[in-house]
Amino acid sequence: MKSILYVKPETLNSSLPALMAGLVGLVYLLAALSKLMDPVGFYHSVQAYRLLPDLPAWWLAHYLPCLELAAGLVLWLPGWRRTGAWFVVCLSMVFIFALGSLLIRGMDISCGCFGTGDGWWNSVPVALIKNGVLLTAAVWVLRKDRYLLAKHII
Amino acid sequence: MRINHFPPANPIYSLPFHLQVLYTQGMRVSSNPLIRFLLMGSITVFMSMIHLCLAGWTPPMEPSSSFEVTAQQAFKLSTSLLWVDARSEYDYQSRHIPGAIRLTKEDWDGMLAGFFQQYDGVKPVIVYCNPGCHSSHEIANRLREMGLESVYVLQGGYEAWAKR
Numbered sequence: 001m002k003s004i005l006y007v008k009p010e011t012l013n014s015s016l017p018a019l020m021a022g023l024v025g026l027v028y029l030l031a032a033l034s035k036l037m038d039p040v041g042f043y044h045s046v047q048a049y050r051l052l053p054d055l056p057a058w059w060l061a062h063y064l065p066c067l068e069l070a071a072g073l074v075l076w077l078p079g080w081r082r083t084g085a086w087f088v089v090c091l092s093m094v095f096i097f098a099l100g101s102l103l104i105r106g107m108d109i110s111c112g113c114f115g116t117g118d119g120w121w122n123s124v125p126v127a128l129i130k131n132g133v134l135l136t137a138a139v140w141v142l143r144k145d146r147y148l149l150a151k152h153i154i
Numbered sequence: 155m156r157i158n159h160f161p162p163a164n165p166i167y168s169l170p171f172h173l174q175v176l177y178t179q180g181m182r183v184s185s186n187p188l189i190r191f192l193l194m195g196s197i198t199v200f201m202s203m204i205h206l207c208l209a210g211w212t213p214p215m216e217p218s219s220s221f222e223v224t225a226q227q228a229f230k231l232s233t234s235l236l237w238v239d240a241r242s243e244y245d246y247q248s249r250h251i252p253g254a255i256r257l258t259k260e261d262w263d264g265m266l267a268g269f270f271q272q273y274d275g276v277k278p279v280i281v282y283c284n285p286g287c288h289s290s291h292e293i294a295n296r297l298r299e300m301g302l303e304s305v306y307v308l309q310g311g312y313e314a315w316a317k318r
């Protein structure tokens with residue numbers, strides 16, 4: 001007799017990408033909300049990267065959280081999961097470039113990823129690892145969805 | 155034989171029916187990945203424009219910039235001032251300005267006694283954190299509210315001091 005916890009492999013196979021996309025979406029939603037609640041603080045964080053002049057930094061400080069919010073929400077929609085995953089791939093690559101430039105320039109600043117706090121969660125190495133994990137997860141979702149679409153499972 | 159009418163023969167269209175049509179037609183129209191990218195891009199630009207309308211199109215002026223000192227100015231006074239580190243315990247343990255004491259908003263009450271043990275009532279106080287953070291301004295404002303007069307914020311945070 002099968003256990004009540006038994007899940008068919010095909011069900012698991014089609015549910016895992018949704019679960020992973022949901023987790024990545026949740027991280028993006030949290031990051032977006034923390035920035036939207038304190039746009040001035042996030043503007044200071046963008047300024048601290050010293051990659052943009054003041055006015056574009058101010059605009060970016062308003063555009064980026066909206067983009068993260070949209071990507072986070074879209075990852076929860078089954079039909080739009082791949083689009084959301086592509087957005088996460090693009091955003092993660094931009095973030096990794098910006099964080100890498102900080103490391104190369106030897107700047108130890110608060111990354112501003114989750115608000116303006118100075119905790120370890122906002123340190124540059126942790127942010128780099130986090131973005132690497134999110135990028136890997138998004139690529140995995142894209143690959144898995146492609147396989148499932150080809151097999152007409154989803 | 156059952157014929158599926160579109161729109162349905164029933165003149166009283168239900169809300170779920172409308173929602174279903176909207177969803178299926180929307181999904182069909184936007185099945186092209188490029189259209190989806192453009193759609194999402196347009197929506198996010200629109201959202202950020204609303205956000206900018208509410209917050210203002212230009213960056214705000216720094217309200218407390220008159221209380222900021224540069225690393226060079228601080229270095230000249232470094233023998234006769236009190237440094238306050240508003241960063242995390244981890245950052246403080248990694249490296250800090252010699253003689254700096256920690257004072258954070260998270261553990262304000264617990265650390266305030268330690269601050270007043272070091273503060274003689276005369277020395278200027280300079281608060282710093284990491285570049286881009288707000289903690290130093292918040293701590294400086296709290297100290298000013300308590301009646302301390304010579305409280306400043308280090309421009310550029312710890313990095314500016316390390317690179318002076």
